[in-house]
Amino acid sequence: MSHESARIRAEALESLLVEKGLIESEFVDDVIARYNDRVGPLNGARVVARAWRDSAFKQRLLNDGTDAIAEYDFEGGEVQKLVVVENTDAVHNVVVCTLCSCYPWAVLGLPPKWYKDPAYRSRVVREPRSVLKEFGTELEADMEVRVWDSSAEVRYMVLPSEPVAWRELPEKTVVERITRDSMIGVERLG
């Protein structure tokens, strides 16, 4: 299906679904607005910043991510099991979906375009160090790299390491500095 025929198809589906009373266009607008405005990497950044400051929360987050974020009441069309993996001095984690584009929407919003590209999906598994280098992340030779393959059932998010220089900063400032890419694992902070 070409770009043009897919555009036509999208309109055809919407008109049929509305005609049959299966959806309302206003609801579709609301969903777009929700992903546009309210869901995004900011949710994930709040979770990460809190984990850095609150060790009990961090433990809960690492033990059971789904349960730990439940209290936030994040909106997300499909909130699956969330597994949070922690970067340390010895381990660097990176997330991919080799099958399609599974992604932890509730905490990170919609995936960036490159996350859905076949090049990223296949290469990050085979040669994670080279791919990370292309993102500007050069890992030490003795750093272990773990690649996590998301699925319809399990979504992964990386808990990045907090730069030492940030530790004295207020949580609110820190939240603004935590990037989406650091929570996918292709970037290191600081």
Add this chain to the structure above:
Amino acid sequence: MSEVELSGRYEPPMANGEVLFEAPWQGRVFAMAVTLAEQGCMAWSDFQGMLIEVVGAWDTDHPHSDEEYPYYELFAESLSRILVQKGLLDSEEIHKADGLMAARPHGHDH
């Protein structure tokens, strides 16, 4: 990106300075799938399964391809197929509606 009109109601969502949808229809087809799942017309996992199948077929047909990955085209294809499979729409009426939409005068599209 260059053809996208960045204005009004159809402004594509952005995150960290990146365009999530490159054209309005991509946002709408995505949001339709979410809406149908949230309203219980289809299970998200069923849609997901179809998407995996359709994406897998594309990967097989395009080994070592430099071609841009048509994610939302495949998304639209997957949504069409799952709706037919669930008996919510039939493929004949989809093709008929395609024809009607394609025949509309230029400028009517969003």
